[in-house]
Amino acid sequence: MRKAARFISLLTCGALLSGCGGLSASSGSPAPITVMTWAPEGTKATNMPGMPAMAEAYAKYINAKGGINGHKLKVLTCNEHNDSVAVANCVDRASHAGAVAVVGSYSEHGASFSAALETAGIPYIGGYGITQEEFASPVSYPVNGGLPALLAGNGQQLAAKCSKVSLVRPDTTAGDQFPGFLDAGLRNAGKSDATDLRAPDDATDYTSAAQQSIGNDASGQCVTAVLGDATATFFDSFRRLRETDSGTGTEHAPRAHIASVLGSVTQSTVDSTGGSTSPLEGALVTSWYPPAADTAWAPMKQVIQKYAFNDDRIDANDPGVQTTWIAYTAFTQVVASLGHQAITATNVMRAFGSAHGISTGGLTPPLGWRDADLLPVPDLPRMVNAKVTYQVVRNGRLVAARSGFADVSGTLETTPQ
Template sequence: MAESCVSMTGRRRTSTRSTFLPRSFRFSRSVRATALSAGALAACASLAVACGVVPGTAGGSGDGPIVVMTWAPEGTSATNKPGMPAFARAYARWLNANGGLGGRDLKVLTCNDRDDTVAAAQCARRAVKEGAVAVVGSYSQHSDAFFPHLEGAGIPYIGGFGVTNAEFTSPLSYPVNGGRSSLLAGLGKELAPQCGRVSLVRPDTIAGDSLPVMLDAGLTAGGHDASSDQPAPEDATEYTDQAEDALRTATKGEGRSRKGRGCVVTALGDRTGTFMDSFRRSRDDYPGVRTATILGSVDQTVINAAGAASGPFEGAYVTGWYPVASDPAWAPMKKVISEKAFSDTRIDPADTGVQTTWIAYNVLRQAVESLDGGPVTADTVRHALDGGLRIDTGGLTPPLRWRFTDRLASIGFPRLVNADVTLQTVRKGRLVAAERGFVDVTGTLEKADVD
């Protein structure tokens, strides 16, 4: 499979297949070991003589453009996030038209990770080769494939989507949200007093293996039994069997000392809409079953396609990382889109990938500005973020600041510094805020049974 990487100039290059074979691990095998491994890699990145490489020295010194990369899967049969690299290019156009970063242009390279380990590794190697000072606002499920390359070169990973455990363990990772773990923990805590049996339908992938643990942490915090885990193919074209199993499990024992009607929680990413097509056809035999999900698996377009106010999402709770898309705090992002990407249909201001990319690039901007005209390299950007720099996201998240370890290091997530979630609901077919402000689920996550 050939890599496809495109710079702001539109140049396309290809490279041959890599022989890099990433290791595989499951969440239940102790994420603490992953954290130790990431720490060792970071130590290697800091020892130029011992490792035979001088990290963080290219890509931003002098008067040339500051080079960064954004990657995400596009055109795959599973999850696709084309809006993230598209928005990154629009942001660079907008920033450069408004003076750039300290008077220097921002050059954004983009790469299609194809939801594939080989392509993800190729993207990372391209970032190293091109002298990127950071990988910003990106999505990939294949952290075992790309992190070793970034860590070996000392390149920070700013604002990944939060889809893998390594994003919360690697010392070179600077996540801006709490990943799907925080979303499911928050959702479980909200559903605990309202649902009978809970079925979780999630991807049958390594990244998906951690999701039941986090949902159960929230349910347990609310005094509820654990959920029923329903793994499903990530790239299926229909989910009739999985929908039937989830509905059957959610209604088992109804009416016998249950707290309420059964609930089906979906966390299938881009395939949630496909699942709901099958769910709608099956649910007539199971009246009253409620649904709940997380942002990243649903947005307003998915709700509309499922029938809006008459569909299965009506009344559903949805947890997100950020305020609803109608919140005034998104106005600066929408200004960038209207001025530099108004005709690009890939860029949806309500898409959590686009929102994450916006926040990540604001982290980069503040890190570079803190250097006060000094050299901009992977090393200096990393040291700025590690030095206690406080990032203000304009109310889209709590203030962000990364330390080597934080409270959630106890469960193997030393880089998870933002465990705040927002609670939303579908009312009259529209996704709206159910409560104002953020809910901090740090305490819930600390009690998660990750061993």
């Protein structure tokens, strides 16, 4: 079945030469390299419009430098609408256009898109890391440790401060995986499992979930919320829970310490909720990448400034934008290594399968996808990077809580599935 899919992919490249790295029939110049980036836009759940916008800006940047080995980069974008049928349609469109990869994308419907990509023989490079399939599909080449690494890291980060943790997470199939990874981080530090609280990821008020999360509001309690775009709404509901001290008659905010992970909390979230007066002040946040103020982000910011100055979809603090930048950075280096070989989906996968030591300028550890680079994480055999950073909201800014990366691969390798 897989051989047939690859044969069909090669036939498609023959019919759509301009998308597969041959010569343009009209000009004799190197044909463009066609790729796709998809993400949800305009939905009631998490939206990532900055990812396709960053992909378009990256294409302008790389093409201004002469492309990849002389090939222009052609980026197709697709709104996957947070819908399993829509994302499968994105794959179909990519296949018909002769795309050699899907790069730097976001979808919560991993089962749908991974099956479609495997059938089409198209690699998935640097997905956001929200689904299990991104770390299991043979055509997936992740650049970060996804939600598993973030949650395991968050558990370890909270263990040093909290005696009890409540996790507020989406009542979805993807969300059902969250407690196991957070608990692995807590257990690794000798702490008890978190209280698992499910909530809608598109609610306009989370008072009930916030009240449950703080329980008796004793000292040492912590609340970590991982609700994507709705996380700010949750913490606003959390902030409004004020109690009156029976002895003094004065009100006080909940004592429980708050936390989250990259994507659910960003610098933009802190800014929009009050900056230094935000309810997120003091929050502990686990990330894949260095803080947005780190100088390692300077090249990305320069590209945004020059090629997407008026595009308000792009926020340099957005982890979706950051992931897309990193994915395209890796894609460009690996495809450049093909030299004068035909740039087909099959050859791109072959090149990624032998790639090692790919630099992202310090935004991640050096990346590779050889068999020797794969981590022995149960049910996540495609994971190659399980390193995270620890951050804290201080004076209204997300800053490093400790220097460098923390490796949670050992914790994930012992996670019961």
